[in-house]
Amino acid sequence: MSATHEATSSGTYGLIAEFRDPEPLLDAAKQAYRAGFRHMDAYTPYPVEGLAQAVGFRKNGVAPLVFIGGVLGAIGGFAMQHIASVIHYPYDVGGKPFFSWPAFIPVTFELMVLVAAFACFGGMLALNGLPRPHHPVFNAKRFERASNDRFFLCIEAADPHYDPERVRAFLEGLGAVEVSEVKE
Amino acid sequence: MENRLSHPGLQPVAPLIEPGHDDASITATVSDIVLEKPQPKAWWAVFFLSGGLLTILGLSTLWLFWMGLGIWGINVPVGWGFAIVNLVWWIGIGHAGTLISAILHLFHQGWRTAINRFAEAMTLFAVMCAGLFPLLHVGRPWAIYFILPYPNTMALWPQFRSPLLWDVFAISTYATVSMLFWYTGLLPDLATLRDRAPRGIKKTLYGIFALGWRGSARHWHRYETAYLLFAGLSTPLVVSVHSVVSLDFAISVIPGWHATIFPPYFVAGAIYSGFAMVLTLLIPIRKLYKLEDFITLHHLDLMAKVMLATGLIVLYGYASEVFYGLVYSGSEHETFMMWNRITGPYGWSYIALLLCNGVALQFLWSKRVRTSAVPLFILSIIVNIGMWLERFVIVVTSLTRDYLPSSWGHYTPTLYDWAAYVGSIGLFFFMVCLFVRYLPMINIFEMRHLNRHIRHESHS
Known part of the structure; x- marks a missing residue:
């Protein structure tokens, strides 16, 4: 994860977009994936069907462990x-x-x-890499509402296609309430 | 997660969630009970009352350890007495929680969402009370670790062919798995509390126990798999636990115990009594904490229906016992046992049992009873008493008079038997008070999810 270290030095974890509802978030995640972004994650107050797949999640891995x-x-x-x-x-x-x-x-x-x-x-x-009490995404604006009533999509600076201007414009075009920078 | 009662003849009496709620209002309604609002006066009353009973439990237990088991009413034919009656009663009560959280989850029953957290907590506390009694009943609780297989210099192993040892494994596994399942379900809600609590000790503690949960889509995906697998593991587990408890009886050769109907009959009785306890607790709580929007009459109706169904299975069990004892077994000891159970010195308990579980139960056929809080509350208490009597009848009538009249005896519980029993009820309610005070008693994230789903369906 050398890209992550580069991002650390620049002090930015990524750009985060806030949505009011799960459907636009799911849409946004799909479009971001289509646009070629891979280092991204969505944060929601409850599970949203298909969202993990939309952000490029493929390997769950829990079931085999339970079987073993x-x-x-x-x-x-x-x-x-x-x-x-x-x-x-x-x-x-x-x-x-x-x-x-x-x-x-x-x-x-x-x-x-x-x-x-x-x-x-x-x-x-x-x-899931838990327990992990500190994570950069907790620095995001209004992120305390990710466990209440808001839905977030974060495109991380570690992504090879990451370009702050371009990503901001892209996210704003997807119907986000607000797009803001997440400090490392 | 949808409401599957769309058949016109099965129109629910109330929605699963009253209209007018959104994500934020659900979060606020449940988390404010813990974070913002002062506890209602009744909470303090129950807290002090149960604390008092807990003190009685503590003192009588100290005296028991000091004096030995002789202060209880147990004697030579009746070695089990109240301790085992209470063990079976409490562990049975616990089973409703697992049924609600695991089995109803597998069947996609959306109505479990509002009550599963509470019912699972109830399971844990009931198992605590249950576990206490074998601990006291062994007489030397400081040597309780002898029942576990552990490396020791005496090269001794426990007897793996004994149902009493299966019990040790069944109950300890049940307690552990229920705890893990419950905690897994709590994680996202602990994160909600962490994010809503003001800075300070509460935020720190909720933060520690939330394990850094951040609601990532990847995390949710694994989380849902894990939750489903927990449900899959708990479903056979809960059936196994009360089956094993029933084998403590059925594998012995005592008249009235040695019957193959015991495992299913015990499991049904467990779920029956557990639902009664859930109702006993939730009916006042939904009123006190103004949770009628989430725990609606529809929930009460459905829980009462489960009680009616499982109660009828229990009645079938009673009928089968009578048939087996008086007609089918052809064994004079079984026949005598059954007559003695009905007309012997403990006949009153059998009649009371039939009144509680046989007669009172029939009121649940009425929809009006099932959807009125007060009659249902009273019925739930009657059922709790009935199920306690059932275990009393099984343990005491069979043990006092088995094969040889020369070895017959009588069993009278002493003050200390009652102190341990009443004290365990104190422990249970004390734990319920702490739970209601410090943890969200309704699963917040699942309620948001369910609410979205219901609103979505009604729009389309």
């Missing part, structure tokens, strides 16, 4: 019970076989869900 977590949890859980009840501490209860696998299913299931849930929570946060 579930598989590991199930195998680990079953293996633990097998080792405990068959190998390490075989204990005769009413003549039941040591390898009484049906009795191991509930704990196997619970551990599958438990590990998958941790993978889900941790994976979602890690892939």
Whole structure:
């Protein structure tokens, strides 16, 4: 991300456009992508369908992690019970076989869900790069309304096509309420 | 997320969100309760009352640890007593929260949006209360870690073939996953509170717990996947938890417990009692905090319908038990157990149970009852009592008189049994008070989303 460092030195993170509604934002994001911008993101108070794809997001990655977590949890859980009840501490209860696998299913299931849930929570946060209390976009004007009733599109200075004048004109042409600069 | 009751015969009694709201007004209505407005007088009353009950719980627990389990009414045939009755009751109450947050999410039921946050919080607090009772009931709570598989110098492992151990895993997993699910749902709303709170300790704390959430489109995409997968994981989990709890009974050979109907019958009862508790809490809260625009009569109607449906499954369970005991089993012990349950020394509890869950339930067929707050509130309390009695009947009637008349006994709860029970109710309401005071009790971002959707649909 050498481009990001260049942007840092110039002190600008990007230009941000504020919208009142999700539909114009979605439109703007699509047009920006068509115009060739790639380093951009949208910020909304609730999920807007199709917006992630519009800003060029392709790889989600959460589901495979959860699957791996579930598989590991199930195998680990079953293996633990097998080792405990068959190998390490075989204990005769009413003549039941040591390898009484049906009795191991509930704990196997619970551990599958438990590990998958941790993978889900941790994976979602890690892939999103959270927790990250400070981010340049928080410097944007009125950004506190991104968690309330305003919709933002930020084209970042890191983008190879970034040219402040051109980007400002482009965003203003898309029906933004206001376009402003985001300091690094 | 749309309102799927578009069939003319199924016209809802009220909209899911009253008209006239936009993003900002929804945010303000919910977040002002936490950030701006003073708490209503009733909040203080409940806070102090439940705090008092919590103190009773604390003192009686200290005395229990000092004296030992002998201060409870449990004895040799009845080793379980109130502790297990309360455990099953509380854990069952928790199940409605997960049903609302997970199962209704998978079924795209838009009406869950206004109540899921609250119901999930209720789940957590109910599981806390539930978890307390086995902890007290083991008698030596400082050795409770013996139930966990951990490396130890005695080379000991827990008994993995025991349903009591499955319970440990089921309940602890349930508590953990519910917590993660709830917190995931809270993240964007914590960000809202962070952005609205004035500078100071509140802003800092909400900021820390919001983990820097900024509403990025990429983040939302992963977030929604994670949320959906959480719902997918929690759905079988919640069914498994009360099934495992029921196996504590069903896997034993005690008359009245050894029945294959137990898992589905317990799960239905759990959801039934949980919805009753959600109604008990939400009916006064929507009034006190003026949330009638978001938690409308339509919500009450739907929750009452879920209660009616699950309550009828529970009734079917009772009927099946009677049929099995008196007719089908062909076992004199089962037959005796059933007669003893109805006419024995604890017959009053069985009759009271039938009045609560069998007779009172039938009022829910009436739409007028389902859409009037006060009768519904009273019914919800009756159902809570009924479901507590159900667990009392199951535990006590079977244990006091099993096979050998020479080993029969009687069970009378002592003052300390009642103190722990009432104290746990105090703990529950105390936690509810703190939750209502410090966290948004309605999912703000989902409400904005739902509101946009409804307005959009009505325009087109």
